[in-house]
Amino acid sequence: MSPVTPKIEFRDVSHGFDLGGETFAALDHVSLDIADGEFVTVVGPSGCGKSTLMNIAAGLLEPRDGQVLVDGRAVHGPSPQRGVIFQQYALFPWMTVRKNVEFGLKIAGVGAEERRRTAERFIDMVGLSDFADALPKTLSGGMKQRCAIARAYAVDPTILLMDEPFGALDALTRVQLQDRLLDTWSRERRTVLFITHDVDEAVYLANRVIVMAARPGRVHRVIDVDLPYPRTEDMRLSPEFAELRREVWHSVYHQPSPIERTSP
Ligand SMILES: Nc1ncnc2c1ncn2[C@@H]1O[C@H](COP(=O)(O)OP(=O)(O)OP(=O)(O)O)[C@@H](O)[C@H]1O
Numbered sequence: 256m257s258p259v260t261p262k263i264e265f266r267d268v269s270h271g272f273d274l275g276g277e278t279f280a281a282l283d284h285v286s287l288d289i290a291d292g293e294f295v296t297v298v299g300p301s302g303c304g305k306s307t308l309m310n311i312a313a314g315l316l317e318p319r320d321g322q323v324l325v326d327g328r329a330v331h332g333p334s335p336q337r338g339v340i341f342q343q344y345a346l347f348p349w350m351t352v353r354k355n356v357e358f359g360l361k362i363a364g365v366g367a368e369e370r371r372r373t374a375e376r377f378i379d380m381v382g383l384s385d386f387a388d389a390l391p392k393t394l395s396g397g398m399k400q401r402c403a404i405a406r407a408y409a410v411d412p413t414i415l416l417m418d419e420p421f422g423a424l425d426a427l428t429r430v431q432l433q434d435r436l437l438d439t440w441s442r443e444r445r446t447v448l449f450i451t452h453d454v455d456e457a458v459y460l461a462n463r464v465i466v467m468a469a470r471p472g473r474v475h476r477v478i479d480v481d482l483p484y485p486r487t488e489d490m491r492l493s494p495e496f497a498e499l500r501r502e503v504w505h506s507v508y509h510q511p512s513p514i515e516r517t518s519p
Pocket of ligand 1: 272273274279281299300301302303304305306307308472
């Protein structure tokens with residue numbers, strides 16, 4: 256039987272930034288396979304390279320060493336196949352929700368009628384139908400982020416790359432959006448790579464949690480989350496969840512000291 260090609264493959268990826276004449280190692284030999292349809296979350300201390308990893312997967316940054324492959328092909332730039340959602344909503348402020356969601360489709364040359372139909376479907380999916388003609392400035396943070404999610408989904412990406420998308424939201428909105436995202440994911444089954452600082456969020460959403468370590472940024476542990484979907488509020492309160500949470504928390508906050516470099 257031939258092995259299944261991972262949807263996303265980080266193959267020995269290293270990246271550094273030049274700081275005052277020295278190279279700072281942001282990522283050090285990161286290798287990771289993500290299967291088609293997986294929901295993978297990434298947690299780790301501040302500065303461990305989570306966003307750098309995401310930017311490389313998005314094709315916004317070329318790694319110094321190694322490569323990222325999507326469906327077995329090397330990534331060398333952004334692609335509509337990979338939808339990216341950041342913490343800051345990045346909506347066009349002068350466009351209504353509908354126009355924001357239609358934007359990527361317009362760029363892709365999709366006709367007006369189909370654009371409208373597709374946008375409506377995804378605006379409905381994120382529960383913003385009553386606000387389709389509203390401008391972003393009239394929306395709450397959670398609504399803006401739902402609009403950003405609808406916009407990312409509308410262009411039909413096979414991969415969603417999400418960099419702390421709920422980081423700026425209050426706890427209740429955050430929990431509601433987690434459920435909505437999982438609901439969408441179970442129906443659409445895109446591959447999701449999701450960065451967060453929040454251990455509960457990491458466990459609640461994922462099939463697998465990747466715990467990174469800092470200085471240099473690297474994969475510290477991979478923790479499988481064997482809880483079934485759909486995830487529920489009761490599950491958050493279960494002993495199994497508490498145990499997974501404890502395990503991830505411990506891996507993030509009780510890491511060994513940064514690797515001592517004895518040679519340059
Ligand atoms: N453009 C840049 N120039 C110089 N150094 C950078 C640049 N971008 C990131 N770094 C450094 O690389 C390291 C990794 O940064 P990155 O933003 O990927 O970490 P992170 O895990 O996402 O952090 P946080 O959780 O705080 O958002 C950090 O030490 C950061 O200072």
